[in-house]
Amino acid sequence: MSSPASGRRSAATPSCCAISATRISPKRSANLLPLPYDWRTSVRSIVAAQTPLIDRALERWRASSPANADARIVFIAHSMGGLVSRSYATTHRDEVRKIITLGTPSRGSITALKVLTQGLGPNWGWLRDATRRFAGSLPGLHQLLPSYPCIDADGNYENFAFLDADHPVNDLDAGMAAAGIAFLDELAAAESADPGFRDRVHPLIGWQQDTLSSLRLRNGEPEFLNGYGEWELSGDGTVPHAGAVPKGTALDATSLHGFPEQHGSLQANLAVRTEIIRLLKNAPPIVLRGEGVGVxxxxxxxxxxxxxxxxxxxxxxxxxxxxxxxxxxxxxxxxxxxxxxxxxxxxxxxxxxxxxxxxxxxxxxxxxxxxxxxxxxxxxxxxxxxx
Known part of the structure; x- marks a missing residue:
């Protein structure tokens, strides 16, 4: 959680921060609140469980010093943690100053659909079947299904369709899938009603890595594809570019912060950490030229x-x-x-x-x-x- 970005308070003012799903050093500041969560449950359940913790921490920090009386929250969240943070903010918008997300599937991930329909790994018999059945019981994983147009409907990349009742996928629970996608749609609708949302959310995304981005359907059987039409999009190996960009933001928006990195290593990437520090300090963006070439x-x-x-x-x-x-x-x-x-x-x-x-x-x-x-x-x- 953090103090407000107003003219009467400097960026160095003591603040209070909340971090979701990241490794925390044993020595941490009093204004840092680690928030681990159970990714198997729904985002709504996670928010319901964490809200009292966040509210109490903010209240304690505001009461600790007159300088902190107007403190607000800054979330730093990886992957699904970004959805948790943003869901909290829809009902506590006056308490949240910034949300910094790392590899968050704002509009879902094709990888989630693949796990739900095919399990983990190649066709390894019992393990693949067991992981597919287990995945199918997790509401949280269904909330990571793609909510952007991801189905190459006519096979030539000219028309994309949404994953919905008109495009059923074999081995996917239609009811749980509809509920999961509805969550992302409801989150996007709530954020679109907040005029300050885009100024508060800072998506740090990975790209240049081979990432499932779309699919074709043949009699309900999905064929997963790395490409996304004529767009030369990639992702972080797990979350595609098209799924990492919040609804209402253009895929080529200059506000996006992209880093050539794998999904599970974004939080350890030096350039990502440098950008997080810049955002925490309210420093203006600096465009570096020739800083490196992505692989x-x-x-x-x-x-x-x-x-x-x-x-x-x-x-x-x-x-x-x-x-x-x-x-x-x-x-x-x-x-x-x-x-x-x-x-x-x-x-x-x-x-x-x-x-x-x-x-x-x-x-x-x-x-x-x-x-x-x-x-x-x-x-x-x-x-x-x-x-």
């Missing part, structure tokens, strides 16, 4: 033990720098240097890995490289696949 990275979320890891790399036309793909960190890190083809693509292959979560970083080779590093994670499942 596109494609890697699986989940592998079986025994499978090779293939990391796809895509460089923009402005550079063909040598690239290092690093698996892990420290002395045990393994590095590969893929050959980059004329079209800017290349790949690195790593042998089977132990079960667990592994970090992959793609960066430039030469000291002072213009390439901005991109980091993602891969989970290796080591259980008995015949169970």
């Amino acid at each position: 596109g990275v494609g890697l699986p979320d989940l592998l079986r033990q025994g499978d090779e890891l293939v990391v796809e790399v895509t460089l923009p036309p402005v550079t063909r720098e040598a690239v290092a793909v690093v698996l892990g960190s420290g002395p045990s890190a393994v590095e590969r240097r893929p050959t980059i083809a004329k079209d800017g693509t290349g790949s690195a292959v790593f042998p089977t890995m132990d079960p667990g979560v592994h970090t992959v970083t793609v960066r430039g080779v030469r000291p002072g490289s213009d390439l901005l590093p991109v980091t993602g994670t891969v989970t290796v499942w080591g259980s008995d696949w015949s169970a």
Whole structure:
């Protein structure tokens, strides 16, 4: 939570901040409130549970000093946490000064639809079926379904349709899907009625990563696509550009803050953290020229033990720098240097890995490289696949 951005108070005035779903240091300021949440439940349930905590924290901070009497809330939230923060703000608009979101699916994600209809991973039998059934019971995941026109209705990218009753998808619970999409529509409607909403919300989004952005339907069976018509859109590997942009904001709006990074690493990205600090200080935007070149990275979320890891790399036309793909960190890190083809693509292959979560970083080779590093994670499942 934070003091208001008015002329009579400086940016250095003590403030009170609320953070959703992020790692907090054991030593934190008295005006910092960590707010973990259960992503499996609905956003409305999360807000109902957290509202008393937020309200009490704001009241305590305002009472702690006369300088804090007019303090208001600043949310910093990753992914679904951004929807939680924005939902709270629709009923507490006078208490919220800023909402800084990182990779929030403001209009949903095709990845959520894929998990709900196909489960996790490739066709791995019982695991895929089990994760699909489990996902189908989660109202929170249904609230991440795409609410933007995402279905290539005629197969030539000229007309896009909404995910609705006229375009049913096999294995998707129609009632829960309709309720989930209705939540996003209701949130957008409430925000559109607030003339100050766009000035308060600052979406920090990831891009240049291969991301499911649209789909085609054949007899109810979805074919998931990375492209979005003639738009050269990408995303952060989980949330597509079209889903990360709040309703009413143009896809090419200059107000968007984009970073070449994977969804799960946005909060650790140095450029993202720098932008968060700028926003917290109410500093004016500074457009940097030549600050770096983004790299596109494609890697699986989940592998079986025994499978090779293939990391796809895509460089923009402005550079063909040598690239290092690093698996892990420290002395045990393994590095590969893929050959980059004329079209800017290349790949690195790593042998089977132990079960667990592994970090992959793609960066430039030469000291002072213009390439901005991109980091993602891969989970290796080591259980008995015949169970």
